[in-house]
Amino acid sequence: MTWGSTSVAARHGSSASRGRLRSLEICAGAGGLALGLERAGFDPVLLIESRPVACETLRGNRPSWDVRETDLMQFDPAENQQVYDVHLLSGGLPRVKSPAAVARTRGDDAELSVLKAAVDLVYGVQPLAILFENVPELIRKSDYAPVRELVAKELGHLGYRLRWHVLNAKDFGVPQSREVGFLVAFKGDLMDRFEWPRPNADPPPSVGETLQASMGARGWPDAARWAAQADSIAPTIVGGSWERGGADLGPTGAKAKWERLGVDGATVADQVPDAAFSWNPALGRRGRVALTVDQVALLQGFPPDWWIAGRKTAQYRQVGNATPPPLAHVLGESIAEALWARDDVRVWATGR
Known part of the structure; x- marks a missing residue:
């Protein structure tokens, strides 16, 4: 960064x-x-x-x-x-x-x-x-x-x-x-x-460059392959309303851009993929990776050691906004x- x-x-x-x-x-x-x-x-x-x-x-x-x-x-x-x-x-x-x-x-x-x-x-x-x-x-x-x-x-x-x-x-x-x-x-x-x-x-790093290390933290063997195709920057991360809804990465247009990066923009994950996860975007949402709050924070430019309090949705609201x-x-x-x-x-x- x-x-x-x-x-x-x-x-x-x-x-x-x-x-x-x-x-x-x-x-x-x-x-x-x-x-x-x-x-x-x-x-x-x-x-x-x-x-x-x-x-x-x-x-x-x-x-x-x-x-x-x-x-x-x-x-x-x-x-x-x-x-x-x-x-x-x-x-x-x-x-x-x-x-x-x-x-x-x-x-x-x-x-x-x-x-x-x-x-x-x-x-x-x-x-x-x-x-x-x-x-x-x-x-x-x-x-x-x-x-x-x-x-x-x-x-x-x-x-x-x-x-x-x-x-x-x-x-x-x-x-x-x-x-x-x-x-x-x-x-x-x-x-x-x-x-x-x-x-x-210099141009900013891509999503793949930013998140490859964290994607492989639990032994996911496809982390490098995913990072290679996630070769552009992220669309605008939308924190959403504090009053309604759960955590996702934004409106329909943004979700389509995340899909092109091999990411499921309709949810936020509890953990990064493990060694058993099968990455296959052709399968739809279940074949795409979902980002964690910590990964979204990296895409916002927070340092890795910046801790976010609360449960997942409250964490995501803080980071996204x-x-x-x-x-x-x-x-x-x-x-x-x-x-x-x-x-x-x-x-x-x-x-x-």
Whole structure:
């Protein structure tokens, strides 16, 4: 797995040589965004997450992180003084529906309420930089224009300048085509120093390259043969809804793409194949391999030692809805590079 981009690190040195920056993470989930930002030089002073199982995941992997199981809309920064001195406010926010979609379905706007709560938190915390992740449609589609305008207006009042952009994780070493929408904002003139990360020169590994070792872990003799034909990257992994359904790899179109890779996309396995498994895609689903949660995590760019709490479906939801850590890493490096341009940031982080 290729972590990060040489475009920033090679030009300016590692975070270890420059000191560490401080972040506040909201809607932290399984930690994909926080992990990538950690590798880019950010240490979270606090992580806010409402789902108990995701909090368990975060604490299990990083016992030193201060993880708070609370609803963002109930969080009061006045009772958590450490959040007033952060360089970055980050979060993988729930997928916002467009105002038009909310009107058509007569559904509630819970996701939009979380976005508004995140913007309100900026008023209280006043970070130097902001990084919010959401659906690419939020950036691209006219239906979402009122949402973008609302965010721009509120942040503009506070002296922030912002940019919206869509990045694809496959361009940064992740073996999956996954478009992700991002909002990046800086206070003052720091936006002039920010550059979106440039794609890697090398292509990402294929599904077969990424998963061959794990597929053969229980002695399956066809692991290498399967990997050789699974020679492209994965389609977008869909985490699905927390409220309904079991674990599978996505809608009908995605399942057809998995089928071409010799994978049963309609389920998630408890274990990788054993020595007795007969791989024969011509037999339909029973002749294809199913991926485990751990394998899906590898396709999302998580390191092999990142532990996921809960039962299988809850594990899959966390992994499938996460921000790919390598994507968070390169974005974190670009944000850090802009922040290091400020004299007060350098003095605070290094004492020089």
